[in-house]
Amino acid sequence: EVQVVESGGGLIxxxxxxxxxxxxxxxxxxxxxxxxxxxxxxxxxxxxxxxESGGNSYYADSVKGRFxxxxxxxxxxxxxxxxxxxxxxxxxxxxxxxxxxxxxxxMDVWGKGTTVTVSx
Amino acid sequence: QTVVTQESSFSVSPxxxxxxxxxxxxxxxxxxxxxxxxxxxxxxxPRTLISSTNTRSYGVPHRFSGxxxxxxxxxxxxxxxxxxxxxxxxALYMGSGIYVFGTGTKVTVL
Numbered sequence: 001e002v003q004v005v006e007s008g009g010g011l012i013x014x015x016x017x018x019x020x021x022x023x024x025x026x027x028x029x030x031x032x033x034x035x036x037x038x039x040x041x042x043x044x045x046x047x048x049x050x051x052e053s054g055g056n057s058y059y060a061d062s063v064k065g066r067f068x069x070x071x072x073x074x075x076x077x078x079x080x081x082x083x084x085x086x087x088x089x090x091x092x093x094x095x096x097x098x099x100x101x102x103x104x105x106x107m108d109v110w111g112k113g114t115t116v117t118v119s120x
Numbered sequence: 121q122t123v124v125t126q127e128s129s130f131s132v133s134p135x136x137x138x139x140x141x142x143x144x145x146x147x148x149x150x151x152x153x154x155x156x157x158x159x160x161x162x163x164x165x166p167r168t169l170i171s172s173t174n175t176r177s178y179g180v181p182h183r184f185s186g187x188x189x190x191x192x193x194x195x196x197x198x199x200x201x202x203x204x205x206x207x208x209x210x211a212l213y214m215g216s217g218i219y220v221f222g223t224g225t226k227v228t229v230l
Binding site: 035037044045046047050052056057058060061094096099103104105106107108110111112113 | 121154156158160164165166167168171172175177207209211213216217218219220221222223224
């Protein structure tokens with residue numbers, strides 16, 4: 001079954017760092033566009049970052065310079081390294097595969113999310 | 121900063137039709153933004169309904185359809201059912217790898 005499973009969330013103090021993981025099953029991370037999308041408590045969805053199959057990466061202005069998206073092809077896993085965390089980064093973080101064909105520019109497979117809480 | 125606007129809420133009767141829209145704070149939405157639509161029930165992950173304006177995802181019922189209406193993207197539910205009661209989000213591709221989600225519309229079926 002095609003699926004993604006996120007992990008790595010938790011409680012972290014402001015200014016701290018955390019790395020989220022997204023393990024993929026039945027498809028190859030490196031040949032697909034992959035996204036991170038977050039949802040703050042009681043709020044809507046916010047796109048965070050994209051890594052294209054070709055390796056180019058993009059970020060929302062709210063996280064640019066603090067977050068880094070990457071992948072490990074040998075582990076078929078997507079990552080989100082989050083540094084200089086702020087209270088406003090508190091959210092459920094979803095991993096989402098870019099849909100096919102890629103030029104339709106959408107997300108088609110979503111994980112259940114992992115919760116990040118930034119608080120002292 | 122780009123804001124993608126959606127109605128905050130809609131109410132529809134069972135069997136009725138409702139059209140949700142997705143607009144831009146400045147400018148018009150066209151197919152060039154590749155609008156997509158997602159359904160989310162509380163505590164659950166989003167589910168993809170529509171991509172590239174009007175392409176239904178696999179398994180999505182035909183009562184869901186996407187279009188461009190005037191200067192906005194639209195999602196129409198024709199023959200609403202009780203389990204359509206959810207939050208609905210649109211997303212627009214802004215180019216250069218950037219996506220923006222809309223503010224979300226809560227649909228109540230009663």
